[in-house]
Amino acid sequence: MTEFFASSRGFVVLLLLFAIGAAGSLLFNKNDRQANYWSNLFACAGSLWGMFVAIGALVAPEPVAFTLGFSPFSLLRFSFLLDRLAAFFLFVISLIAFFCSIYAIDYVKHYYGKYGIGTLGFFYNIFIAGMLLVASAANGLFFLVAWEIMSVASFFLVIHDRDEQENIRAGLLYLIMTHLGTAFIIAAFLLLYRSTGSFDFSAIQSGGAAISPVVKNAVFVLSLIGFGTKAGIIPLHVWLPAAHPAAPSHISGLMSGVMIKTGIYMMIRVFLDLLAPFPLWWGVVLLIAGAVSALLGVLYALAEHDIKKLLAYHSIENIGIILLGLGSALTFLSLQLPTLALLGLVASLFHTLNHATFKSLLFLGAGAVINQTHTRNMEELGGLIRLMPQTALLFLTGSMAISALPPFNGFFSEWLTFQSLFQGIAATDSRTIWVFVIAAGSLAFTGGLALACFVKAFGAVFLARPRSNEAQHAREPSFFMLAGMWPLAALSLLFGIVSGYVANILQDVAGTLSVFQGFPSPFLLAETGRISAGGFSFVSPPVVFLLLLIALFAVFTAFNFLFFKKQKTTFGPTWDCGADLTPRMEITSTGFARSIILIFKGIMKPTMLKSVECRDGETRYLPKSREIRLGISNIYDTCLYKPAQDLALRFSLYARKMQSGLINMYILYILAALLGALYFSL
């Protein structure tokens, strides 16, 4: 049975499901309701099928490879490779897409009559299919086609809510950035083609030894920039906090949960699978990029008061954590420490899976809140825990998981990442140890700051009293939205408790990569559900879970049912020194994060705008209203993108002189070109 799923026929069925979903949704464009059910049900079916395909490929003894159809071009082949790594990413994409599609059934209803649901469903199906193709393509050109399908489809999804000028601008920024990245990727593949004579991954891999180190390094830098743009590594992240909030929430969940992970997938594929062996500095660069992205990502998240932007910055942080695992894997491989490299790779894969579950959960939860309150601004939310108790509980689960609190899954993948960094400090020599120290320090502070950030996010959105009229009238979202979120929350807990077994599977996934072939079976990881990192340390997730459960159960029972039951509980207003407490006096999300922002003002460059309106215009003794805006100056725009833009503009102006308009000059150009061509062909 599993052979059928993980075969060319199974895969064609998968693509057909999405194709029918996309086409049918366009057909039903006139009727929003039909288009909605058609597109999302087919997306659900396709994702479910995708999970089976992935599982089939995971249990298959050999990688499944096949070529579909016929290509008119000799270099482009529609070839697929479903090895375990690809299968793992297929599984993650399908899993998250499945729950996002369930959620979408009720979520997109608020677009009825406003925007066409048909086009949304069309691009939605194409988008998921594009991601699946990206993860399974085995030919460079075909991969680029799939990559482009994914990027363009997601661009149209980002600008779905097109009445707002801001969303269009975010979409354009996304389009430009993603194509900038694609340009680098194309350059990288062209370089590879030049050295190996093929776009096929298998040919590149077998011809890898022939690639000169200079070309290899160039490919590394180009693909790091190209895939890093998609993944959202700082400073290439600028599109991410703009595009995620603009998109509908289930799209944000998919983009943040899985689309940016395709960048990680391709990094693993290109660096570890195609280009190995490689020099030490590759891993070091990845470690530093990860450390910077993790720490700065969480700091920017703290400064945010737009709930979806906050989550988007956390995606950057988590991509940083994933890169820490991947970077240590590369470093260890260069240092001939394959077992530790496997640990690092498993950590990054595990965090990829975990981040996909809890981040999509958080985006879906945020979407439920925004759907009810029509604002993304946390300063206008509050008190929703009484109005939307289920959503609050789900968001709390996601918050705890992303803050790496046991027994949720985020803790165990961060634990593995920490272990690989600790091993780097313990096992490497003085050249690399400080890189690992910096990385571990960054991860330690990131953990603490993420905790602070989610106290802020959960507190500002769900606790205390509603700060606006809209927030007072929020209600629990409808059935399918909750049905999409509950399983994700359950998975966050489940992946935590059984993380020993998950790590075991991931070890198999990572171990099949060619770089790990030929080494004796590694020491790693789980027996009886515990995860271990060699003799250095281990943790037993079920024991941690039981410990917490028993402690909480014992205290709760003793407190509520055994002792001191006679005491009465009365309810009264919140005591605030006798003042009239209004929701405006609650701490705001800006106020909550202010102290941390000011402490890190050296790197964050906060801007404070104060405007005071006075009753007496001249003397300004009696202020009527005060407004303080705490923001972060965008140093990437001013220091990187603006100068680059200016440079490009200046060069273009210079180059424009070539277009003189004189016919003699153009004849001269033609002559020069001809001579040049003649010279090179001789």
Place this chain on the structure above:
Amino acid sequence: MIRLLRKTVATPSPLISIDPSACERVDISVVGREIEDHVKRLFRGSLAIRQVDAGSDNAAEQELVALSNPFYDVERFGVHFVASPRHADMLMATGPVARNMAEALRRTYAATPDPKFVVALGDDAIDGGIFRGSYAVYDAVKNVIPVDYEIAGDPPSPRAILCALLKILETIGANSLN
């Protein structure tokens, strides 16, 4: 109505009268020891006091602060001051209750969990003292919230407060026996 009236008449005056000269003579540690005994019996060894300033002139506050200094050191008797009425067993209200503070005083009273006792400290708090009749004050704490005990003095010295506190505790103890 009649029952209420009879109750009003029957209720003993909350004013704790102490003999100032007698109080001057006694040893603080002896008074304290007795306070400690009562606190142990009545409050399970821990009496938390929240001081409420209802428009006071800060004289009484000075004397209350002095209770915590090394000389009087009420902490050793199991009595301590707390930061929130939610944590308190006893409210010590000072001042003639300025109009702006009346609501705050009411809320503080409501915020204190049972069992709780309210002590009006100083002449201002008992009947308005020198501020009595002013348009800006309510004249007494008892006009705003129910007062259980009153400690006279303008302001009462720390020693007098301690003696009065002992008497209050004795009264509470006697009442709880009934």
Place this chain on the structure above:
Amino acid sequence: MHTFFDILQILLIPLASPLITGVIKKLKAKFQNRRGASVFQPYRDLWKLFHKDEVISQDASWIFRLAPCIVFAVTLAVGAIIPLIDLATFAAPAGDLLTVIYISAIGTFFLALAGLDTGSAFGGFGSSREMTVSALAEGGLLFSFLVLALVAGSANLFSIADSILTTGNFYLQPIVLAGIGFFIVLLAENGRFPFDNPATHLELTMIHEAMLLEYSGRRLALMEWAAANKLFVFMTLGANLFFPWGLMHTFSPGALAAAVVIFLLKIAALCLAIAFIESTIAKFRFFRLPDILFVSFTLNIVAIGLIK
């Protein structure tokens, strides 16, 4: 007998923790030339609070009501998996350094949420400050344990204590540096001077207490008790990881007696140190606190440099 003793050890933290705060208060009183309350006063405070009624804010949600149980349970859970007296308890396999740090972070998380829940302005900035301090303390905390883990070649707290017992002398300087780094974090995480004044009545300067202003009765008791537990847990970690001498290897009555006595002496010394600091220096301005915490982090980095 052994199992019985192990279970007793889990109960030691909650049973003895009020005594620790009592002792520190007593020592501070002595420094101030007062007699101070009895060392058993915290027990009486808790006992009284458990018998009082409660007033809960009508704006509070289940987070506020459940948080005391969670915070207290977390301190119990952490207390169960750290080396106290016996190195060979059944809890030893669970005592991983990251697990201990992140489990105690659950307590901080819910404490801060409870501070925000009632909508009180004090609770809000209390949790903001608490999260700021604990976020910045995390680096120092993790790295001070990491120094020991590198010395011991294991991240299990019991193995660390065991290994430092035998090899610690070779790594005296790094361990002392990490110990200082840890002590700074201990003060920060538990709201002691110079980070926070545990005895303050001024809402505007509070960190930890500000989050508890809304609690009353038995929930307040649980919160106060949990804070005492956390202090005791941190002191135990400091005493038993950085100076593990005296811990019991194999069970015997003589070893047990010696271990208990030495443990109590170490804790008493730490109490004295805390009381001394609280009586001699002033609370720092809030924006000076990161400097001290980064000092803690840097000390640990230096310690790692000394090991390698």
